Amino acid sequence: MPSTATAHTNIALIKYWGKKNTRLNLPTTSSISLTLDQFYTKTTVTPNSQADQLFINGNATDATRVHNFLNNLRQYLGDFEPLTVTSNNHVPTSAGLASSASAFAALTAATARELNFNLPLTTLSRLARRGSGSASRSFYGHFAIWHEGIDDTSSFAESLNAPAMPIALVVAEVSDAAKKVGSTEGMRRAVTSPDYQDWLRESAKQLVDMKQAIQHSDIEKIGAIAEKNALSMHALNLTARQKPFTYFTCDTQRILSIVSDLRHQGILAFATLDAGPNVKIITTLDSAKLVEAALLSELPALHVQTATSGSGIIYD
Numbered sequence: 001m002p003s004t005a006t007a008h009t010n011i012a013l014i015k016y017w018g019k020k021n022t023r024l025n026l027p028t029t030s031s032i033s034l035t036l037d038q039f040y041t042k043t044t045v046t047p048n049s050q051a052d053q054l055f056i057n058g059n060a061t062d063a064t065r066v067h068n069f070l071n072n073l074r075q076y077l078g079d080f081e082p083l084t085v086t087s088n089n090h091v092p093t094s095a096g097l098a099s100s101a102s103a104f105a106a107l108t109a110a111t112a113r114e115l116n117f118n119l120p121l122t123t124l125s126r127l128a129r130r131g132s133g134s135a136s137r138s139f140y141g142h143f144a145i146w147h148e149g150i151d152d153t154s155s156f157a158e159s160l161n162a163p164a165m166p167i168a169l170v171v172a173e174v175s176d177a178a179k180k181v182g183s184t185e186g187m188r189r190a191v192t193s194p195d196y197q198d199w200l201r202e203s204a205k206q207l208v209d210m211k212q213a214i215q216h217s218d219i220e221k222i223g224a225i226a227e228k229n230a231l232s233m234h235a236l237n238l239t240a241r242q243k244p245f246t247y248f249t250c251d252t253q254r255i256l257s258i259v260s261d262l263r264h265q266g267i268l269a270f271a272t273l274d275a276g277p278n279v280k281i282i283t284t285l286d287s288a289k290l291v292e293a294a295l296l297s298e299l300p301a302l303h304v305q306t307a308t309s310g311s312g313i314i315y316d
């Protein structure tokens with residue numbers, strides 16, 4: 001019998017940017033995210049008698065990372081039959097959002113269900129973390145916190161049980177001319193920055209303030225803290241002692257200044273960026289169209305899309 005699970009992707013408001021244990025994917029900081037309604041992965045697993053097989057969006061794929069991940073699950077859940085994994089990503093590449101968070105969350109949930117393991121979300125979160133750190137947060141709707149932990153069992157995410165609020169995220173995709181540095185490599189370089197220890201201290205304070213802003217539904221404060229956190233994360237890349245780099249392009253800079261102009265005009269808008277040049281603008285549902293229009297009037301070729309708060313893991 002096949003088993004299917006759907007997970008939404010998430011955007012970090014307090015970022016994970018550095019590993020204290022590479023094998024276990026233990027982060028150097030705790031992080032906070034917003035799950036997004038627009039972007040998700042739906043994964044079905046079916047036992048087969050031969051070998052693990054993977055199909056992503058209809059194409060057979062030999063993804064070593066997924067094979068390793070399934071073998072990891074076997075160590076924890078006990079040996080299980082080879083699986084055919086069919087995964088459909090509804091995370092348009094044009095959105096500039098990584099699909100690994102939703103993909104590893106959906107795969108973990110579907111596999112556990114297939115094996116009749118009724119595991120708590122915190123355990124699924126911990127297992128998915130091994131595939132991709134950000135996947136640990138994609139089991140929960142709305143806002144989630146990933147506790148950095150000190151070992152395999154203590155590093156997992158849980159819901160922040162936040163009140164509903166009209167938060168929106170405008171995703172602005174710029175052309176990716178810069179050579180891509182993967183998140184693991186980016187983190188490896190960033191931790192060599194002389195500013196890294198300061199960033200850790202600052203991030204711990206921002207985490208406390210962010211939790212409070214979320215409980216108060218204070219979208220302006222959420223945006224302000226998230227922008228500070230993201231920009232200082234990107235500053236680490238520039239100041240890395242080993243192979244400094246940046247994800248920013250000219251268009252990234254232009255969007256950042258449009259966002260700042262919008263704020264001067266009294267519109268709630270704050271930027272955040274992940275391991276790439278695309279900018280995600282935190283705003284309110286009421287202002288999202290205005291933000292989109294401001295971006296398109298200066299950069300007409302830009303691809304923009306608005307997302308809002310999404311739900312946690314869903315089983316068919």
Ligand code: PMV
Nearest residue numbers: 012016132133134183274275
């Ligand atoms: O989960 P990974 O390995 O794709 O790393 C995610 C890194 C960031 O997206 C930049 C930050 C985060 O917390 O999601």
